[in-house]
Structures are given as structure tokens and as C-alpha cells.
Amino acid sequence: MIDNKTIESLKLALEASPSNIPLHIHIADLYCQREEFDHAETLLRNALKFEPDHKEVKLQLSKVYGREGKFSIALVLIEELLEADKNNAQFLEQYASLLAKTGQSKEAIKVQEEIKRKGLNEEDSSVDFLNRAIDVVEGRERILEDTNIEEGSLDIEPIQSDTDFSDVGGMEKVKDEIRIKIILPLTNQDLYKAYGKKAGGGILLYGPPGCGKTFLAKATAGEVKAQFMSVGLNDILNMWIGQSEERLHNTFEMARKQTPSVLFFDEVDALGAKRSDMRQSSGRHLINQFLSELDGVDTDNEGVLVLAATNAPWHLDTAFRRPGRFDRIIFVPPPDETARTQILKLMTKEMPQDKLDLIKVARKCDGFSGADLKAVVDIAVEDLLRTSIKSGKVEPITTKHLLKASKQVPPSTKEWFATARNHAIYANEAGLYDDVLSYLNIKR
Ligand SMILES: Nc1ncnc2c1ncn2[C@@H]1O[C@H](COP(=O)(O)OP(=O)(O)OP(=O)(O)O)[C@@H](O)[C@H]1O
Numbered sequence: 001m002i003d004n005k006t007i008e009s010l011k012l013a014l015e016a017s018p019s020n021i022p023l024h025i026h027i028a029d030l031y032c033q034r035e036e037f038d039h040a041e042t043l044l045r046n047a048l049k050f051e052p053d054h055k056e057v058k059l060q061l062s063k064v065y066g067r068e069g070k071f072s073i074a075l076v077l078i079e080e081l082l083e084a085d086k087n088n089a090q091f092l093e094q095y096a097s098l099l100a101k102t103g104q105s106k107e108a109i110k111v112q113e114e115i116k117r118k119g120l121n122e123e124d125s126s127v128d129f130l131n132r133a134i135d136v137v138e139g140r141e142r143i144l145e146d147t148n149i150e151e152g153s154l155d156i157e158p159i160q161s162d163t164d165f166s167d168v169g170g171m172e173k174v175k176d177e178i179r180i181k182i183i184l185p186l187t188n189q190d191l192y193k194a195y196g197k198k199a200g201g202g203i204l205l206y207g208p209p210g211c212g213k214t215f216l217a218k219a220t221a222g223e224v225k226a227q228f229m230s231v232g233l234n235d236i237l238n239m240w241i242g243q244s245e246e247r248l249h250n251t252f253e254m255a256r257k258q259t260p261s262v263l264f265f266d267e268v269d270a271l272g273a274k275r276s277d278m279r280q281s282s283g284r285h286l287i288n289q290f291l292s293e294l295d296g297v298d299t300d301n302e303g304v305l306v307l308a309a310t311n312a313p314w315h316l317d318t319a320f321r322r323p324g325r326f327d328r329i330i331f332v333p334p335p336d337e338t339a340r341t342q343i344l345k346l347m348t349k350e351m352p353q354d355k356l357d358l359i360k361v362a363r364k365c366d367g368f369s370g371a372d373l374k375a376v377v378d379i380a381v382e383d384l385l386r387t388s389i390k391s392g393k394v395e396p397i398t399t400k401h402l403l404k405a406s407k408q409v410p411p412s413t414k415e416w417f418a419t420a421r422n423h424a425i426y427a428n429e430a431g432l433y434d435d436v437l438s439y440l441n442i443k444r
């Protein structure tokens with residue numbers, strides 16, 4: 001649970017920079033997790049004074065009003081947002097949720113189908129909506145019929161990972177940390193046992209989006225030649241209540257039977273973030289189930305390595321970080337120059353090219369995530385296509401194209417650090433975010 005200290009310190013930060021909108025949103029989110037919606041409302045309304053048309057603030061405020069039962073004002077806000085952007089999955093989702101809550105289940109399902117039809121954010125949308133809709137639409141059969149979602153259609157197949165550390169460019173510090181914290185204990189189990197230490201347990205990778213967490217997890221499995229099982233928690237949460245626990249248990253059992261194995265929970269913050277949305281008790285159940293699987297209460301997790309990745313470690317229940325659970329935490333920073341060069345190389349390797357100096361491009365892309373680099377390449381390619389169509393021949397991609405494109409893409413990791421920084425400075429219990437501080441060159 002988010003403690004008072006965290007909130008108080010973030011509020012102090014807000015006093016220092018009262019127009020910091022992301023911070024308003026973030027604190028409001030924490031209040032929502034504690035179900036203190038009135039506080040969240042006050043914060044968000046205050047944020048709107050600074051930026052009356054801020055979309056994210058309006059969306060969050062609509063959600064808060066929804067939770068407070070102030071449905072008509074919640075609907076007004078969401079309708080305003082949809083007027084400006086009728087294809088936004090989050091807006092549509094919220095709209096569907098409000099319709100469902102106000103007894104307009106047919107309309108809600110229509111909007112839900114629209115989200116699906118347009119292929120907007122498929123994974124996420126059904127989760128929230130269904131969880132909320134369960135509360136209001138008559139019974140589960142009814143929803144099943146209407147939305148045609150199969151029960152329990154989730155299968156997690158163990159795979160042999162086809163990447164290892166040689167595919168991961170740069171990131172030497174992270175690789176070393178993974179070697180020491182993960183690989184050595186697993187490959188020298190006897191030695192560790194002699195010192196009374198067990199191989200296995202949980203490791204949490206955190207860092208800004210698009211910077212290689214998922215990629216590293218898979219490469220780690222390849223490195224130890226373990227079976228790799230990737231579990232999207234959103235998939236598990238998507239299950240019917242009660243079934244998700246069973247699924248989670250089966251997944252762990254499967255990993256226990258195939259040691260050495262790496263069980264990877266991607267986007268583990270879904271548990272924390274979704275919890276406030278879910279009916280309180282069911283969310284709690286799933287978390288408890290997860291914790292007892294991690295502890296290996298009834299069974300033995302030896303040889304099972306549990307990795308998890310998150311962009312928002314501050315959303316995770318502190319219970320996750322107790323010894324034996326996710327007690328080892330690794331910061332995955334934005335790709336360094338070598339990593340950026342490697343990523344660009346992977347992305348351009350099949351293209352016609354001419355004297356491409358990727359190191360030069362990478363040098364200009366400080367602070368860019370993998371996803372940002374993809375945007376750079378995409379923009380350059382579009383440009384190239386345009387000239388190719390004009391000239392009637394296939395133009396090769398050059399350094400110049402990429403450099404020009406890089407100026408059009410703002411590095412997205414800055415935003416993440418703006419939030420992370422607040423936590424690292426004001427809520428750095430047990431030195432949890434020391435790596436973030438040193439990345440930002442902030443002395444403690
Ligand atoms: N060090 C690296 N070397 C080579 N490729 C990389 C590296 N880091 C990232 N990439 C590439 O960038 C892409 C994005 O990385 P990835 O999906 O692992 O990020 P993530 O941190 O899991 O992001 P998110 O938080 O959004 O899930 C990967 O598919 C991979 O191709």
C-alpha cells in the first residue's frame with residue numbers, strides 16, 4: 001500500500017513546482033489506489049486551473065468522478081474529450097465504463113466493440129471494461145454472450161530463447177549486474193548452497209519505457225539456456241475473477257517442472273495499477289496468490305528464476321520487495337551509445353543503404369529509447385519513400401536522412417525521469433532508486 005510518507009513527500013515536491021501537471025496526475029493516481037477519491041479530485045481540478053484542456057488530467061478526473069458516483073459530470077468530461085479525438089482507446093474505454101455504470105449496458109458494449117473493431121489498444125481495453133461491467137451488467141453469462149470473449153483462452157508456452165547477451169548492444173553495467181545477481185547463482189547452485197543461499201527468487205527490472213527490459217529478460221534466459229516463459233499480467237488479469245489465481249498457479253507449476261526456467265512477468269505494475277480499478281477483494285486475492293507463489297509456500301521454487309519488468313516500480317505493493325520476493329532490483333537505463341548504434345543497426349539492416357554512419361547518428365540521439373529510435377527510422381524511411389517516388393528509383397538510406405529525422409523526435413525518456421526523479425529524491429526508501437539518482441548525477 002502507498003504510505004503517507006510517500007504522498008506527503010510528493011506533495012512537498014508539488015509545492016515547490018505547483019504547475020507540474022504530471023506530478024498532479026501522479027499523486028492523484030496514488031490517492032486513487034488508496035481509494036481516496038476526494039483528494040484525487042481536488043488535485044486534478046487544481047491541475048486543470050493551470051491547463052484547462054489537458055487531456056490526461058480530464059481523463060483522470062472523469063475516472064475519479066466515476067468512482068465517486070458523480071456520473072453526469074464524468075460523462076460530460078469524457079464526451080468533451082471524445083469530441084476532440086474520437087479514436088482514442090482510453091477515452092472510449094472510459095466512456096464504455098461510464099455507460100455501463102449508468103445502466104446503459106447495450107451502448108457500453110457497442111463502444112467496446114468499436115474499440116475492438118478499430119483495433120485500438122486491444123489488450124488493455126477489455127480488462128478494465130469487463131471488470132467494471134461485472135459490477136453493473138446483470139451476470140457474467142450475459143457479458144460472455146454479448147462480447148464473445150472466450151473464457152480462459154490463455155496458453156503460455158515455454159520457449160527456448162533465441163537471443164542472448166551477444167544480441168544486446170552496450171548496456172554493460174546492466175549485463176554485469178544480471179550476471180552477478182542472476183546468472184552466477186543459477187550456474188553455481190552448489191557453491192551458493194554451500195553458503196546457505198538458494199538459487200532462484202525474484203528480480204525486478206525497472207526503467208523508462210522502450211529501453212530494453214523485455215529484450216534483456218529474454219536474452220537472460222538465452223544466456224542461462226533456461227526455458228523462457230513470458231507472462232503478460234494483463235492476460236492473467238483478463239481472466240475471470242477466480243480463474244486468474246488458478247492460471248497464475250498453473251503457470252508457476254509449469255515453470256517448476258522445467259527447471260532451470262525463467263518465468264518473466266512483463267508489466268508487473270499492471271497489478272498495482274489495475275488494483276484500484278478492480279473490485280477491491282479480487283485484486284487483493286490475486287496479489288496474495290502471486291506473493292505466495294513467489295514464496296513457494298507449498299512447493300519449491302528452486303531453479304525457477306522469476307523476472308519481472310515495470311516502468312512504474314512505485315506502483316508496486318511494497319510487499320513485493322520483501323526478502324525472497326523481488327528483493328533484487330535492477331535499473332535499466334536508456335540505451336547508451338553502443339546500444340543505440342546496435343538498435344539502429346538492427347532496424348536498418350534490411351534496407352538499401354549508402355555509407356551509413358550509425359555511430360554518428362547514435363551520438364546525436366542521447367536520451368532516446370528503442371521506441372524513439374524506431375520513430376527516427378520510420379520518419380527517415382517515409383522521407384526516402386517520397387524522394388524515391390519522385391525520382392522513380394530506390395533511394396538508399398543515408399546518415400543525413402537519419403540525422404534529419406532525429407531532430408523531429410523528442411527523446412521520450414525525459415518524461416519518465418521527471419516522475420522517477422521525484423520518487424528518487426523524496427521517496428527513496430532503502431536506496432531503492434539510487435541508480436536513478438546517479439544516472440541523473442544527483443548527489444545524496
Ligand atoms: N541494448 C539493446 N540492443 C539491441 N536492441 C535493443 C536494445 N535495447 C532495446 N532494443 C530494442 O528496442 C526494442 C524495445 O525494447 P523493449 O521492448 O525490450 O523495451 P522495454 O523496456 O521492455 O519497453 P516497455 O517498458 O515499453 O515494455 C526491443 O525490441 C529491441 O529490439
Ligand SMILES: [Mg+2]
Pocket residue numbers: 213214215266309
Ligand atoms: Mg517491455
